[in-house]
Amino acid sequence: MSHRPDTLAHAPLGRESAYPDAYDPGLLYPISRTANRAPLGIVEGSLPFVGEDEWHAFEVSWLNGRGKPIVAVARFRLPADSPNLIESKSWKLYLNSFNQTRFADRDEVINTLAQDLAGAAGAPVSVTLFDVDAEALAPKCLPGECLDALDIDVNDYTPSAEHLAVSAQVVEETLYSHLLKSNCPVTGQPDWGSVMIRYKGPKLEREGLLRYLIGYRQHQDFHEHCVEHIFTDLMHHAQPSELLVLARYVRRGGLDISPWRATPGLAPPSPQRLARQ
Known part of the structure; x- marks a missing residue:
């Protein structure tokens, strides 16, 4: 994957974008966390916190080996100490590049997602796929x-x-x-x-x-x-x-x-x- 400069000048966010019709990991647009952390006094390599960016994607689909569409909900967990975050529109376009792409099974989809997202983030990214009616996705209330x-x-x-x-x-x-x-x-x-x-x-x-x-x-x-x-x-x-x-x-x-x-x-x-x- 080619990494782009740490700038939003060329990001897809705020621009008219064509939806992809073929799998393309190059759509992912990493953004360095450093510039926005510096004004807060946060120094890379010596973070005052631990944490994650937890994403849910509700528009995940691909084709199985026989061309039949499969739909799922994905949960991604990106570590806070990763060098980059991933710009959200580029993430959406990337996920849509799976829509007309055939995969042998869910494991191949998960492994592909994990590899591509880790490449953009600069750190391992946890990937879980759920059936759309999975109990784990039932809404909950915040405690406190x-x-x-x-x-x-x-x-x-x-x-x-x-x-x-x-x-x-x-x-x-x-x-x-x-x-x-x-x-x-x-x-x-x-x-x-x-x-x-x-x-x-x-x-x-x-x-x-x-x-x-x-x-x-x-x-x-x-x-x-x-x-x-x-x-x-x-x-x-x-x-x-x-x-x-x-x-x-x-x-x-x-x-x-x-x-x-x-x-x-x-x-x-x-x-x-x-x-x-």
């Missing part, structure tokens, strides 16, 4: 307490860590909100999502936390970098001993993206999807 019923005034729609405040009380709790919204850095299209924060440390002032999360409403960035932004702001201003930030974004183009970042040593969240995804 929802912040969305708080009756607050909001006047700031860009991220500001000044809203974050803590008390002297040390707690261990899980909070979530469905009010997360950010915007694509290329097209400006809205990206809707839910965010969960699990932490142990000084108690977060909830109204300030909700104002902070709502502050992403006009922010332009990739899903993965929004989660890393939230993680680094909470670590700096709240200084918890343990922290996990998970965002579950609503699907667009048949793909949803759910990045999570956590302090090393925490167990990863269980793969799942929400009803809104």
Whole structure:
């Protein structure tokens, strides 16, 4: 696979693109994580977190050896320490290149996906295929307490860590909100999502936390970098001993993206999807 420069100048996102009619791994467009991490003080090779970018693809199809179409849902898990993320439209076009391609069996499809995605990401990518009515895909609810019923005034729609405040009380709790919204850095299209924060440390002032999360409403960035932004702001201003930030974004183009970042040593969240995804 030919790797492209670390730029969006030639990415398919925001451009009119022809849908492929033959398998083509060259459609995948890797983007270096480094440039967006640098302003947050995140240094490659010394990440302050562990995590993954969990993707679900709901438009996966190929032909079996006799030419009969097979459909499935795919779950991909891309490690946060991979050098690259993969631009979402290129991922969609790549998956569509399977539509008229024959494969001997599901194992061949899985192995092909894993090899191509690892080549673009620069690290191994976990691939699981589900039948479209699989119980594992049943919607679930986020654990913890929802912040969305708080009756607050909001006047700031860009991220500001000044809203974050803590008390002297040390707690261990899980909070979530469905009010997360950010915007694509290329097209400006809205990206809707839910965010969960699990932490142990000084108690977060909830109204300030909700104002902070709502502050992403006009922010332009990739899903993965929004989660890393939230993680680094909470670590700096709240200084918890343990922290996990998970965002579950609503699907667009048949793909949803759910990045999570956590302090090393925490167990990863269980793969799942929400009803809104």
